[in-house]
Amino acid sequence: MxxxxxxxxxxxxxxxxxxxxxxxxxxxxxxxxxxxxxxxxxxxxxxxxxxxxxxxxxxxxxxxxxxxxxxxxxxxxxxxxxxxxxxxxxxxxxxxxxxxxxxxxxxxxxxxxxxxxxxxxxxxxxxxxxxxxxxxxxxxxxxxxxxxxxxxxxxxxxxxxxxxxxxxxxxxxxxxxxxxxxxxxxxxxxxxxxxxxxxxxxxxxxxxxxxxxxxxxxxxxxxxxxxxxxxxxxxxxxxxxxxxxxxxxxxxxxxxxxxxxxxxxxxxxxxxGDNKGLVMPPAVAPTQVVIIPIIFKGKEKEVLDACEILSKKLAEKNIKSHVDNRDISPGTKYYDWELKGVPLRIEIGPRDLDKKEIILVRRDTGEKKSVSQDASIETITVELDNISKSLYENAKKFLDENMHRVQSVEEAKNKKGIVELPWCGNDDCALEIENILDGNTLGEPIEDDEECKKYSCPMCGKPAETWMRFAKTY
RNA sequence: GGGCCCGUAGGGUAGCUUGGUCGAUCCUUUUAGCUUUGGGAGCUAGAGACUCCAGUUCAAAUCUGGGCGGGCCCA
Missing domain, CATH: 3.30.930.10 (Bira Bifunctional Protein; Domain 2)
Known part of the structure; x- marks a missing residue:
């Protein structure tokens, strides 16, 4: 791979x-x-x-x-x-x-x-x-x-x-x-x-x-x-x-x-993105569904027609699809569209036509499944939605796991991502923390939070007024 | 502001130390034709590069200086 x-x-x-x-x-x-x-x-x-x-x-x-x-x-x-x-x-x-x-x-x-x-x-x-x-x-x-x-x-x-x-x-x-x-x-x-x-x-x-x-x-x-x-x-x-x-x-x-x-x-x-390329959220993907015809000699027309029919049906539901009928091998097309991050791939070949099925492959998980042609539009809609959800959830999980609320600079030092420390409101204290952590001050949360008032500023020891976030930045 | 590194086809590389065997290696890319197509196909024939200028030398991708371009580290 x-x-x-x-x-x-x-x-x-x-x-x-x-x-x-x-x-x-x-x-x-x-x-x-x-x-x-x-x-x-x-x-x-x-x-x-x-x-x-x-x-x-x-x-x-x-x-x-x-x-x-x-x-x-x-x-x-x-x-x-x-x-x-x-x-x-x-x-x-x-x-x-x-x-x-x-x-x-x-x-x-x-x-x-x-x-x-x-x-x-x-x-x-x-x-x-x-x-x-x-x-x-x-x-x-x-x-x-x-x-x-x-x-x-x-x-x-x-x-x-x-x-x-x-x-x-x-x-x-x-x-x-x-x-x-x-x-x-x-x-x-x-x-x-x-x-x-x-x-x-x-x-x-x-x-x-x-x-x-x-x-x-x-x-x-x-x-x-x-x-x-x-x-x-x-x-x-x-x-x-x-x-x-x-x-x-x-x-x-x-x-x-x-x-x-x-x-x-x-x-x-x-x-x-991942090691195969981009992964585009369905909402901004220029192509949401790519349809790959699997062509064998003598059955080209049948397969291509099925692809076009599906593409038209998707268009009626405002789903942006593309039939990739380039004269290159299917494997090459898979890699190509994976790199571009198209959320959902559909494969249609003679075998599928016989069974009145199509094959769906998710870009984010690589999961592959056959669905009946009759139910295809509904399934595609649901799958696109599932992809959005799981992209968000994975990213949210990463963010949550890398936001740390701590009380001392020592603890903060060992954390990856974003740290929140109690802060007294004095610029010099925050700047000193920046120095120690070799990061930048992001700012304070915009939501009111009384909890920090229980703690004191790790630099000067005065009562904290707010949480202050620090992280390495781009 | 101070210091360091790099520059060979579209991309990635070999060659540079010790100049000649370079008419520049390999992979990828690319053009035409035939043949193929369920995870990067094959064959045949083509295309494509030493960053620029100056110097040293019988001879420079290779050595020296400068320009241009790119990158890194420190303040």
Whole structure:
């Protein structure tokens, strides 16, 4: 049974690199570090993820827009913390044609500073609020560290939603809705996750607070898939985004943003994949069912017809199937579609036709069974559902087994994955723990939890205010 | 910012120490034809590489210097 050269549970990072290449997701040979070419299958997968995001946006009344890639320096510099946070990783445009520009332009690292001057023009009255927009675009960040396909890149495929509200409370409602969106989306992708309220020193530049969406990769490192930010009026003041109330007063808006990136794809690869290749959750699999005709001389037509009929029936039930009638051996096709992560494979050959059966093979478990042709559609629907469930359950089990709530740094040291320690609220204590554990502070759980108050901070011994999570991160 | 390593077909490799036997090995890939098809089929005939520039030399994939590209470690 041919498998990847590197095994997922032995050398995850090498395995990941191998899979990305084998499955035709991206080409890292483009001669700029961290700027990879999206190959057809990778782009298709990303588009399927984006489609799910668009669906969620539609359901929650967000409008899709597209803002320019270039931002003038003067707009970028209106909010001080924001510049400090992003300044060092911005690409600058200094020349156009043969002229040096009077004012430099930058490639968006994120779009606040492009959008907000326009919001200021658009929003006049309380009736214009809430404003809820989003875009799916490429953003640029000059990474100096090691890059990794879909996980740390310089040109980032990025979803960003921006909202404006009448007051803090309404913005808080948006944060809640964003959390629900993340939950629905990641459930579809069969990915368990955690929300963390980022510590003060690590929140988004300019935000009032930041909630991160993190998943745990099989290597034991966490990967931040996205974040939800409450800006309060931190941006609306410098960008003058205000509205007139019913009473005729002028108030500043309260704003939120919600961003996620191509890291979702990185997580899908890492969390569900195995040594045979990708395993795609049915919700985002471009092909959910692949049908392999087993052809013998003289019976080609009969078999191919049966495949096409089944494919049509599946289409009627909105199940995406593909009949692979390439002139290569069936074994090759099996490996091919396993590598691509198609959740369910169906084999139809002359023997099956005689018995009025088809053969189903699950990608995740390899389980193989014959079912009667009459009941096939129902069985396929059920199987796809079962695959989703078991992908989620396995990933959830891994996450649960690798989240540890402990009281001392000593205990924390021996744990793989994410640890939660009682924390007094003092930055220095958390930073010291980071040092000892050689990891990063993820943040505190967003759910209220009184239990930690029983314990004390392992560094200074003062009473704990909250749990604080630490992990090695990507 | 400091240190280290690497560069041979699309991918993976051998050759480099000690220059000549290299008209560059093997696997994979790929083109055409025949034959096959229930887990990567076979045969025949083809295709495809020494990162670039300069130097040393009778002779450079191999030695020297530089450029470009890639990677790692430390701060």
């Amino acid at each position: 041919p498998e990847t050269k590197y095994k997922k549970d032995e050398d995850f990072n090498e395995w990941y690199n191998e899979i990305v290449e084998l499955a035709d997701l991206c080409d890292k040979r483009y001669p700029i570090k961290g700027m990879n070419v999206w190959r057809p299958y990778g782009w298709k997968l990303m588009n399927h993820v984006d489609r799910q995001i668009r669906e969620e946006m539609e359901k929650t009344n967000h409008q899709e827009v597209y803002f320019p890639l270039l931002i003038p320096e003067s707009l970028f510099k209106k909010e001080e913390e924001h510049i400090e946070g992003f300044g060092s990783e911005v690409y600058w445009i200094t020349h156009a044609g043969t002229n040096e520009l009077e004012e430099r332009w930058l490639l968006r690292p994120t779009s606040e500073t492009a959008m907000y001057p326009m919001f200021s023009i658009w929003i006049r009255s309380h009736a214009d609020l809430p404003l809820k927009i989003f875009q799916i675009v490429n953003t640029f960040r000059y990474e100096t560290k090691q890059t990794r396909a879909f996980i740390r890149v310089r040109e980032i495929h990025f979803f960003e939603a921006h909202t404006c509200h009448v007051d803090f409370e309404d913005a808080e409602k948006q944060v809640k809705e964003d959390r629900e969106i993340a939950d629905r989306l990641l459930k579809k992708l069969c990915m368990p996750y955690i929300f963390c309220k980022r510590p003060e020193w690590d929140k988004f530049a300019g935000a009032f607070y930041t909630i991160s969406i993190d998943v745990l990769m099989p290597s034991g490192r966490t990967l931040q898939l996205g974040s939800i930010h409450q800006y309060q009026d931190n941006f609306s003041k410098p960008y003058e985004i205000s509205y007139e109330t019913e009473g005729g007063e002028h108030n500043y808006c309260h704003q939120t943003t919600y961003g996620m990136s191509e890291r979702i794809l990185g997580a899908l690869i890492g969390i569900h």
